[in-house]
Amino acid sequence: xxxxxxxxxxxxxxxxxxCPGCTHGIIHRLVAQAIDDLNIEGDTIGVSPVGCAVMNYxxxxxxxxxxxxxxxxxxxxxxKRANPENIVFTYxxxxxxxxxxxxxxxxxxxxxxxxxxxxxxxxxxxxxGGQMAPTSLKDQITQTTPYxxxxxxxxxxxxxxxxxxxxxxxxxxxxxxxxxxxxxxxxQKAIKKAxxxxxxxxxxxxxxxxxxxxxxWGLDPVESLDWLRKHMMPHYPLGVFKDIGxxx
Amino acid sequence: xxxxxxxxxxxxAEAAIMAGxxxxxxxxxxxxxxxxxxxAKKMPKIGGVYLQAESExxxxxxxxxxxxxxxxxxxxxxxxxxxxxxxGLSYIAGSDLPAVIVNVQRGGxxxxxxxxxxxxxxxxxxxxxxxxxxxxxxAPSTIQEMMDLVKLAFDNADKYRMPxxxxxxxxxxQMMEPVELNxxxxxxxxxxxxxxxxxKNKREHNVVNSLYLSPARLExxxxxxxxxxxxxxxxxxxxxxxxxxxxxxxxxxxxxSSRISRTAINEARKEGIKVGMVRPITLWPxxxxxxxxxxxxxxxxxxxxxxxxxxxxxVKLAVNGKKPVHFxxxxxxxxxxxxxxxxxIREIKEGK
Numbered sequence: 001x002x003x004x005x006x007x008x009x010x011x012x013x014x015x016x017x018x019c020p021g022c023t024h025g026i027i028h029r030l031v032a033q034a035i036d037d038l039n040i041e042g043d044t045i046g047v048s049p050v051g052c053a054v055m056n057y058x059x060x061x062x063x064x065x066x067x068x069x070x071x072x073x074x075x076x077x078x079x080k081r082a083n084p085e086n087i088v089f090t091y092x093x094x095x096x097x098x099x100x101x102x103x104x105x106x107x108x109x110x111x112x113x114x115x116x117x118x119x120x121x122x123x124x125x126x127x128x129g130g131q132m133a134p135t136s137l138k139d140q141i142t143q144t145t146p147y148x149x150x151x152x153x154x155x156x157x158x159x160x161x162x163x164x165x166x167x168x169x170x171x172x173x174x175x176x177x178x179x180x181x182x183x184x185x186x187x188q189k190a191i192k193k194a195x196x197x198x199x200x201x202x203x204x205x206x207x208x209x210x211x212x213x214x215x216x217w218g219l220d221p222v223e224s225l226d227w228l229r230k231h232m233m234p235h236y237p238l239g240v241f242k243d244i245g246x247x248x
Numbered sequence: 249x250x251x252x253x254x255x256x257x258x259x260x261a262e263a264a265i266m267a268g269x270x271x272x273x274x275x276x277x278x279x280x281x282x283x284x285x286x287x288a289k290k291m292p293k294i295g296g297v298y299l300q301a302e303s304e305x306x307x308x309x310x311x312x313x314x315x316x317x318x319x320x321x322x323x324x325x326x327x328x329x330x331x332x333x334x335x336g337l338s339y340i341a342g343s344d345l346p347a348v349i350v351n352v353q354r355g356g357x358x359x360x361x362x363x364x365x366x367x368x369x370x371x372x373x374x375x376x377x378x379x380x381x382x383x384x385x386x387a388p389s390t391i392q393e394m395m396d397l398v399k400l401a402f403d404n405a406d407k408y409r410m411p412x413x414x415x416x417x418x419x420x421x422q423m424m425e426p427v428e429l430n431x432x433x434x435x436x437x438x439x440x441x442x443x444x445x446x447x448k449n450k451r452e453h454n455v456v457n458s459l460y461l462s463p464a465r466l467e468x469x470x471x472x473x474x475x476x477x478x479x480x481x482x483x484x485x486x487x488x489x490x491x492x493x494x495x496x497x498x499x500x501x502x503x504x505s506s507r508i509s510r511t512a513i514n515e516a517r518k519e520g521i522k523v524g525m526v527r528p529i530t531l532w533p534x535x536x537x538x539x540x541x542x543x544x545x546x547x548x549x550x551x552x553x554x555x556x557x558x559x560x561x562x563v564k565l566a567v568n569g570k571k572p573v574h575f576x577x578x579x580x581x582x583x584x585x586x587x588x589x590x591x592x593i594r595e596i597k598e599g600k
Contacts, residue, residue, distance in 0.1 A: 068336060080313075
């Protein structure tokens with residue numbers, strides 16, 4: 001029998017810990033596929049966040065380090081500065097990256113740290129049961145904004161990619177989504193490009209991936225994809241916000 | 249062997265380089281400034297890494313990363329900055345990673361002051377971060393000893409796979425003394441098969457991690473770590489005994505306050521009062537073996553610290569109620585005078 005579709009080698013054969021319908025699984029596959037395509041698994045070090053993806057040190061087949069909440073870019077900096085020939089990536093959610101780890105993220109970008117960040121934005125804290133995230137939308141109902149996020153009281157959702165694109169050290173900043181086949185393909189290209197930039201020592205790369213959280217959004221997986229398109233995409237438009245490869 | 253005059257903070261940095269440290273991550277804070285500045289000047293010349301982080305929190309996590317990657321790595325700070333590093337230190341300990349952390353203590357709590365202090369003893373030996381773990385803590389009292397202990401700190405961090413602290417203070421950091429630089433001594437780094445360096449398709453992936461959702465597994469790992477701590481308590485206690493064998497009054501003091509105590513002891517001896525000292529060099533493990541052997545002949549113990557009395561707890565635990573334990577100390581950046589300690593010695597002698 002001919003195998004037409006298989007798991008990437010860079011994913012270990014262990015069950016994921018994610019909820020049914022969650023798009024973390026797709027994003028893991030895309031990262032692993034990029035590692036396979038570039039044949040870099042043996043040189044790659046991944047850094048796990050705190051949050052839903054905390055246990056992905058078990059999922060990726062490359063060497064892995066589990067970082068304190070929000071500190072993954074600093075941990076990745078230490079690894080990269082120790083062995084600059086390694087390919088180093090972090091995989092972080094929106095609470096980890098854009099709230100508690102804002103300083104680490106911004107300064108890794110400012111240093112032009114030659115690492116890749118996969119930033120999974122699902123507008124909520126998933127692991128702890130659905131609290132307001134720095135990226136939760138205006139009026140979004142969460143466990144800690146039960147009447148909807150009141151921007152006069154709780155502030156506004158942060159557009160991470162747009163913010164980081166203003167930083168000179170950033171080489172590639174792109175927002176993608178995994179809500180459709182077309183967008184999954186786009187996301188795959190973006191993630192691969194980020195790793196290619198790192199291999200070419202171009203500097204800091206971050207791919208923001210819009211993702212779903214059916215469990216904490218209280219929607220089924222298909223409704224969640226619709227919610228992402230209807231509510232997230234207008235506030236978080238897809239696109240390339242910085243690409244030094246394009247600036248010539 | 250060359251003898252040079254060096255400032256404590258700079259000597260500490262040089263000792264780290266001589267011990268094979270090529271990765272330093274720091275953040276500015278008084279009074280440890282010269283240490284980082286020395287690293288910034290020296291590291292680029294010897295193919296090392298000096299990186300100024302955006303915070304102490306980031307610096308300690310860079311240490312975590314470089315240590316996970318198998319390197320000898322150090323960070324330094326002063327009291328308020330060490331508080332910020334406590335999260336990272338807990339993760340480093342929980343991940344069984346070696347690292348050397350320097351605390352050039354100043355007055356606290358809060359922003360406190362910038363004058364020398366020993367008020368971080370509890371923090372270093374009891375509660376540097378959340379969870380069941382220890383740091384090894386070395387407390388030098390001269391610049392030469394500081395240099396010697398830095399090498400030992402790196403060796404033991406690697407040997408026991410744990411974070412080790414050099415507990416200095418603003419006085420030791422800022423003062424100058426002649427030191428011998430033994431450049432030929434060199435260092436040997438041990439193999440680190442657990443390090444994340446890329447598996448090169450030749451082994452299973454390495455994972456550096458402190459998360460264990462199974463409480464049974466977590467307990468098992470902590471017990472393994474504590475078995476290692478038992479070995480350390482047995483093998484690694486260090487202290488200096490000064491005129492201790494015939495002492496009626498035994499002073500226990502470390503670091504800067506032990507230097508002042510020594511002067512007071514010499515004065516007291518001139519008056520015919522038999523005073524001696526046990527000077528802990530390791531604060532964890534606390535050198536209780538060295539205290540215990542003097543319990544029988546000593547009538548009184550006197551703990552001298554630049555704090556409100558923190559090591560006092562460990563001295564009392566070691567003396568175990570068998571003899572009275574007195575205390576003399578200044579805090580907030582105030583340095584006790586030999587006269588104050590001498591007055592306390594006389595007071596104890598007179599049975600007040």
